[in-house]
């Protein structure tokens with residue numbers, strides 16, 4: 001994947017003043033934008049669903065052509081690239097997944113020019129949640145031709161409008177290999193997810209917006225903040241107290257009932273269990289690392305799940321598209337409005353003074369909040385009305401069951417190429433020792449028992465992964481042998497998960513922890529090219 005700087009003149013934002021509905025007034029209130037609430041954007045370039053007046057979905061195969069046409073209209077502010085070609089499998093011919101970059105300038109690098117915030121928008125990881133795709137196309141148009149255009153002064157937006165077109169063709173959340181792409185961000189079995197992480201490494205987005213649908217609930221818009229215990233708590237606080245209030249206000253003004261994602265919705269299709277009735281209706285927002293919002297947030301971005309209530313029928317496509325669009329636009333607006341704060345809170349390397357005192361979680365579980373032992377909730381009654389419902393012993397907190405301090409580095413034996421390839425796929429920096437080294441390191445006799453440090457000789461060709469890097473929280477979570485959802489932990493995958501990483505049962509793990517200052521060592525940067533691919537690179 002290559003990215004070139006944009007060239008050519010930018011269109012004057014004032015040349016096309018186009019309405020996006022209620023968000024225009026929100027934008028004016030925040031940033032003084034001059035969007036008009038009268039003219040119609042659909043006269044410029046309609047999405048296929050708009051052209052069908054939302055009586056038909058946008059076909060999953062049309063994104064590349066549609067975005068290319070948009071780029072011809074909009075000029076160099078839009079750049080369209082092929083993202084991945086996905087074999088159609090039983091659904092027919094291969095599908096090209098495109099991506100569009102709006103105002104993105106790759107020459108700026110991770111620190112950029114100190115101004116713009118980079119945003120990655122992911123549409124329709126789940127193939128049967130088509131609203132994300134519809135919203136992604138609208139965002140691409142309105143950022144390039146519409147009244148969202150002034151936002152590009154403060155943000156750069158990369159959009160992958162439909163990550164799972166084969167699942168969309170088949171009408172399923174699962175991908176062509178039958179697993180859930182949003183339970184694959186640890187394992188990265190799905191080629192689309194591997195390319196997505198390459199993209200994440202290339203553009204290092206400050207914010208990731210992951211667009212989904214949920215079942216029909218009285219709550220029409222839902223936002224999931226990262227929940228993994230190793231995500232920087234400052235990142236979660238920032239999202240909850242600096243970004244969400246603005247978004248909720250915008251939704252409230254549009255009469256959209258919002259709540260933060262703490263539980264599964266009570267859609268009847270989920271009423272499959274035979275346990276406690278509360279457990280049938282409610283489960284907790286997953287705290288594992290393998291969904292996009294947790295994995296990308298561990299990596300250093302602020303990644304958020306944006307959902308709209310959906311019947312999954314065509315009848316409410318227009319309304320649910322409007323709601324999810326408004327949710328996404330509100331986030332873009334507030335992010336643009338406080339862009340320096342967003343930049344300051346994301347991609348935080350460990351502070352030297354703090355690093356020695358930083359403990360990260362190996363295992364965690366949901367726990368009761370003593371201050372709020374029950375949850376009051378609305379759900380549809382059998383008569384189709386919103387009914388009050390209370391869950392006792394509600395467990396909204398994330399309790400850390402075991403943890404470890406952050407080491408200065410991990411050393412890994414040379415033969416562990418599959419683990420190293422795994423780290424590199426997540427954009428984690430790894431080096432290779434050119435000479436043997438003697439160091440005091442601590443080892444795991446088993447994944448659950450860490451031994452005191454002893455001096456050992458590690459052979460030339462061993463790998464070195466330093467915690468002093470931007471993706472340190474993700475590195476810890478993936479590499480620690482005792483971490484429940486990492487590479488070699490005792491993984492209990494959720495249904496649909498692709499997590500098949502091997503544990504190291506009954507023997508010392510080939511991963512060692514080193515504390516203290518890493519001495520000067522002859523090393524070279526590890527690259528995926530020197531590693532044998534552990535699995536065939538065929539499509540999954």
Ligand SMILES: [Zn+2]
Pocket residue numbers: 126129182212213
């Ligand atoms: Zn989903």
